[in-house]
Amino acid sequence: MSAEIYLITPQQIPILKRFCDELSAVLDTGLVACLQLRLKNVKDDLLIRVAETILPVCHSRGVPLLLNDRPDLAVRVGCDGCHVGQNDISYEDARMIMGPKAQIGVTCNNSRHLAMKAGEAGADYVAFGAFFPSDSKYDVPIASIDILTWWAELMTIPCVAIGGITEHNCKLLVRAGSDFLAVINAVWGHHGGPVVGIKAFDLSLKDNEY
Numbered sequence: 001m002s003a004e005i006y007l008i009t010p011q012q013i014p015i016l017k018r019f020c021d022e023l024s025a026v027l028d029t030g031l032v033a034c035l036q037l038r039l040k041n042v043k044d045d046l047l048i049r050v051a052e053t054i055l056p057v058c059h060s061r062g063v064p065l066l067l068n069d070r071p072d073l074a075v076r077v078g079c080d081g082c083h084v085g086q087n088d089i090s091y092e093d094a095r096m097i098m099g100p101k102a103q104i105g106v107t108c109n110n111s112r113h114l115a116m117k118a119g120e121a122g123a124d125y126v127a128f129g130a131f132f133p134s135d136s137k138y139d140v141p142i143a144s145i146d147i148l149t150w151w152a153e154l155m156t157i158p159c160v161a162i163g164g165i166t167e168h169n170c171k172l173l174v175r176a177g178s179d180f181l182a183v184i185n186a187v188w189g190h191h192g193g194p195v196v197g198i199k200a201f202d203l204s205l206k207d208n209e210y
């Protein structure tokens with residue numbers, strides 16, 4: 001079993017130039033399957049500016065960029081897709097806005113019903129979590145790891161695990177069947193810096209004591 005890393009940006013980016021340098025170094029490792037830009041409580045013009053700035057950093061390294069919450073701005077910037085949650089625009093409306101080629105994922109928390117609904121509607125992936133307490137988002141229910149196994153045994157649509165995932169607990173989720181591991185703080189907040197953080201995940205996932 002294997003899983004890929006779905007990296008999500010920190011929800012605030014105080015110094016864009018410094019972040020782009022860090023992001024470039026992280027993506028140069030070749031260990032990131034896709035990046036989600038997830039800024040919270042910022043005005044549209046800033047979100048657009050950040051997205052337009054990091055898009056070439058991603059695309060020059062063959063890494064798709066997804067925008068959180070806002071398919072309208074994702075299209076405007078030229079992002080490869082978006083991610084929508086249960087309190088955001090619907091998957092159906094996001095698909096209408098972004099078209100058939102976009103990669104659109106849906107938050108399904110700990111719900112088999114929401115996942116089946118999103119899968120049947122045409123979502124490109126479903127996201128389950130939070131599996132562990134998260135320092136990046138507090139208002140999320142804790143999901144049971146068996147939902148990953150249920151999905152992996154039943155469906156071919158990829159599933160993403162999210163929430164408090166670290167180099168130390170990620171193998172549990174991969175063993176359960178997760179295709180992608182969505183992470184924020186374990187990389188951007190790693191004591192050795194984000195490049196060491198992403199490499200630590202890779203080392204842990206390569207360790208084949210599953």
Ligand SMILES: Cc1ncc(COP(=O)(O)OP(=O)(O)O)c(N)n1
Pocket residue numbers: 006036038068069083084085086087088105107127128137160162182
């Ligand atoms: C890959 C992935 N999974 C879940 C989320 C959470 O989305 P949502 O529930 O809409 O919450 P916010 O991230 O918008 O606060 C996500 N962004 N990405």
Ligand SMILES: Cc1ncsc1CCOP(=O)(O)O
Pocket residue numbers: 129130133134135136137140162163164165182183184185186
């Ligand atoms: C966006 C989101 N949705 C559920 S938990 C979470 C935050 C994940 O961040 P971290 O990897 O730092 O726990």
Ligand SMILES: [Mg+2]
Pocket residue numbers: 068069083084085087088
């Ligand atoms: Mg959202």
